[in-house]
Amino acid sequence: MSDEPKLLESGPPAKWNRRSAFILAAIGSAVGLGNVWRFPFVCYENGGGAFLIPYLFAIITAGIPLLILEFSLGHKMASGAPLSFFKARRNSEWVGWLMVLVGFVITAYYAVIMSWCFNYLFQSFSLGWGDDPGGFFTDKLLHLSSGPGELGGLNWPLVAGLALTWIWIYFCIRKGAKSVGKVVLVTVPLPWLLLLILAIRGGTLEGAGAGLNYFLNPDWSKLLDPGVWLAAYGQVFFSFSLAFGVMITYASFLPRKSDINNNAVIIGLSDAATSFLAGLTVFSTLGFLAVGSHHTVAGVMESGPGLVFAVYPTILNQLPFWPGFFAAIFFIMLLTLGIDSAFSLVEASAEAWVNKLGLKRKPVLITVCVIAFAFGLLFATDGGLWWLDIVDNFINKFGLILGGLFECIVLGWLYGARKLREYANRDSEIKIGRWWDFLVKYFTPAILVVTFGMDLVKTVTEPYGGYPDWALFAGGWGVVAAVFVLSFVFMRIHANKNRAPAGEQGGGTGE
């Protein structure tokens, strides 16, 4: 095979040195900023405590099954996402590239958000955001322009934070599974510990009960609303690092005998438990803010960056003792939550190119980091937040959802769900039955089609965020289209030179 020497040039990929390293790395990838700033808000908006029922249902029927799907593929093919799809079905390599490219785009702006965190961390001990954290965020830190048309210049503190983030990412993954396995020993338990400290602190504040009541008080009538169930599936899908190629790549580093199914359960439940803990932390502290300022909890609630960069600093300002200390803890927690997710996406990209070109890992990794850094500079300008918002909305709604849909179609229908199920069961303590085939082939694709259809109709009929059409075309539809086009372009590069359907750990070509 013409490609085999090339693949050997880069040497066999490093494997996880212990099972816990894989589990921690996968948990680290799944658990990110969204667990803190998205889940609590989604939960509150969709029935409070009652939302836990559709959420758990979505974990069982979509989250964990898709994790098993990706782990099985990655482990069986022992490759990054594009090569795994190639091995599964020759013409489906583009699905793997689509996933990797979506992850790459997300990393580019995710690193900018981490740059914001760095800047806030440096301000923490002096509470440098002052009495108006919201104003500090938009005016002093971001120098936010009037709209996407006014890009302004580079924001140097953000660029510095961005550079720091990328250097950090590079050193975390420079030796692949070997270095990641060591890094996650710190970056996964640490944010959990810090979150726990903040939860305990929040729970002891005046007004915590009011906040927790908002979060957990069940509104059972919401269970009759199909939108709530779709929101639960959306939360699970966005939160589990699915369809980025990350889980496929990480599973490819697993030793031959690995318990795929139980790993998926542990990782899925860990992500959900982190979200739940984050919800307790966020709402108990929001209750404190609401009571102190005579607002309802809903009145002070925000989701996304507004929560962590405007509302939370306001709360930190009002803490009765050690506000600077708790502020530092909060932003270190965000950074350590974010870094695993960021480097896992980069790892998926780098591994894909190492597989594709057969090059050594180091130059590929440096190239990926530099290109992503350069792309991220767009989001480190005065108008960067507008572009970040547009790109984030479109790439998640269309790139990610479609990636997941095509993944289910290729693996469930074309490759065969049964083969992957049997492979997953081979060394797993918990065996999955034929119901899994149904979920992968019919149920999850149906959910994704409905979600995609609703998002598409909404986006076409209501221009997102009131942005001008040209901005939505350039940063939204344009980026999504570029990701799709590049997926096919990358598939064509050296397509005949370094690809072969052989090389599965489980044997067989999959054709």
Next chain:
Amino acid sequence: MNRPNLLTALILLASSVAAGTGEPATTVGPLHPESATEASGRSARYAERLELVTRLGAEGADLEGSADALAAIVSDASEDSGLRAAAADLLGRVTVEVSGVEEPRALACALIEAALDGDPSGWTAGYLAELSRRKGGADRAALVVGLMTDERLAEFHQSLALDGRPALEAREAAVGVIGTIEGDWAYETLVALADDAGLPDGVRVAAIGALAPIGYDEGRAFLRGLAREDLSPSLREAVEEGLAAIDHTQNISLGAWIMFAVGVILLFGGLAISITISIRRGKKHVFSDESDGEP
């Protein structure tokens, strides 16, 4: 539907039209056909105002600098109510869409005028409710009310206290809107209104209802103090309901406790079981995998 609510609904309809979700451009015509048909017979001032409102209501019209003219229409009690409604909607848009303080100030003044006018059409409640519904509108509504407190609070309170006016419901709604604005100022204003024995009961009841969701411990103490006074049955009932609402807001409900337990047991319990299984299996071969980390 009573009159103020009907007109508030018309304002909202006008706003949807002006926002481009309904008939474009001619906001006044579809709302009040009689105004359009009678327009030729009206005064030149009316025609000018109608032209202004129609022009500003067109999609993409530049609203900047139009606040004073619109406020003049809104404040003119003798003007056609349909035109006032359309102008009010545009003024709300000016306040939301145009940056700066002058436009909210103009709206605030118009609100005061309308309130002193007995607020026969529910302008006060309508404007503020509309503002608070729009993107970023809560801040603007708070700014408008803040401007009232700076400059014309006494007049505003006076308008609420006026008895015998036909707009009691509108004033009650205005008090409710203050509650939706939230914050320290809203709370203190509502406490002052609820505590003012000179105000009609309806206004005080509305103030108590509005302060309960944002009152917490302070609100509870205030209402308990109020309960010791000689109150009318309707006020006493409002105080009891307010206390119950505060308890409901502040204390974790049984349902919330149950869902907390469900979350902890299923998520953390499930995690513990999965990890236990993996450790048990690890003793067999996984943690001492024969591949020793190599394929």
